Amino acid sequence: MNKLFDSTDKIRKRIPNKRYFHLIIGNFYYKTENGFFRLLNNLFSQKKFKFRYPIMANIDKEQHWEKIYETKNFTEVGWYQKTPTVSLSFIEESKIPKTAKILDVGGGDSYLVDHLLDLGFVHIHVLDLSRKAIGKAKNRLGENATKVTWINSDILMFEPKEKFDVWHDRAAFHFLLDPKETQKYVRIANESISEDGLMLIGTFSGQGPTHCSGLPVRQYSIDKLTEVFSPYFQKTKCFQTDHITPGGARQHYTFCGFKKIGK
Numbered sequence: 001m002n003k004l005f006d007s008t009d010k011i012r013k014r015i016p017n018k019r020y021f022h023l024i025i026g027n028f029y030y031k032t033e034n035g036f037f038r039l040l041n042n043l044f045s046q047k048k049f050k051f052r053y054p055i056m057a058n059i060d061k062e063q064h065w066e067k068i069y070e071t072k073n074f075t076e077v078g079w080y081q082k083t084p085t086v087s088l089s090f091i092e093e094s095k096i097p098k099t100a101k102i103l104d105v106g107g108g109d110s111y112l113v114d115h116l117l118d119l120g121f122v123h124i125h126v127l128d129l130s131r132k133a134i135g136k137a138k139n140r141l142g143e144n145a146t147k148v149t150w151i152n153s154d155i156l157m158f159e160p161k162e163k164f165d166v167w168h169d170r171a172a173f174h175f176l177l178d179p180k181e182t183q184k185y186v187r188i189a190n191e192s193i194s195e196d197g198l199m200l201i202g203t204f205s206g207q208g209p210t211h212c213s214g215l216p217v218r219q220y221s222i223d224k225l226t227e228v229f230s231p232y233f234q235k236t237k238c239f240q241t242d243h244i245t246p247g248g249a250r251q252h253y254t255f256c257g258f259k260k261i262g263k
């Protein structure tokens with residue numbers, strides 16, 4: 001019990017009957033053999049465990065996001081924006097053809113898809129962990145929802161059947177805390193993006209919030225974001241900007257555009 005753990009895998013080996021960790025109101029629990037939940041944080045606070053990265057099993061991630069989308073209206077969440085200006089400028093400046101295959105990773109019920117449809121893009125894909133988020137976006141779009149391919153998946157489990165010309169991710173990548181997960185994301189992006197494909201990643205910056213929707217995030221400077229994607233991607237343009245939440249708070253973001261290197 002005094003061992004130093006630094007990854008989910010190692011923790012799974014040590015704790016009996018620990019298939020899932022449950023995140024309930026900000027605390028971690030695990031299920032014991034007789035079906036009760038035991039608070040894992042107690043063990044943390046007793047310093048019996050030392051975790052380098054907060055752990056979140058898939059089931060908890062999914063439950064967390066389902067709850068968010070069940071209980072909050074779009075305009076109540078910090079990341080809401082009626083017109084995603086940064087993303088749309090990137091698409092416009094990159095002169096992306098209307099036939100390009102675009103994937104919005106962790107798109108949630110964002111309005112990006114509405115704007116892309118209005119602009120005449122015909123191969124739009126929205127991927128999200130939350131079924132509820134996808135349902136909300138579909139309801140909003142009505143008939144137009146049939147023009148979009150909806151993918152309900154954790155991006156880390158995503159096995160694309162086709163290549164995408166544009167990969168867009170605003171405020172989803174930054175939830176990956178463990179470097180193994182970020183590296184996996186970068187590998188999946190590389191495998192999913194066509195030769196010369198483009199990518200836009202937006203995360204909280206070092207001056208931005210440390211949490212988003214109650215979950216810890218990894219903040220990125222321009223250099224850090226460039227470095228993480230450098231094995232397969234070359235940056236085209238990076239910058240930092242404030243996003244103003246519906247409640248009036250200022251959130252500082254790092255955005256980087258990338259081009260696939262073609263390895």
Ligand SMILES: C[S@@+](CC[C@H](N)C(=O)[O-])C[C@H]1O[C@@H](n2cnc3c(N)ncnc32)[C@H](O)[C@@H]1O
Pocket residue numbers: 061065079080081105106107108109110111127128129130133153154155156169170171172175212213
């Ligand atoms: C902060 S919201 C941003 C939503 C949207 N990109 C926007 O800018 O409005 C994060 C979204 O990422 C999704 N998400 C979080 N982790 C994910 C993962 N591992 N795979 C797929 N989607 C994920 C959540 O369900 C949520 O919809």
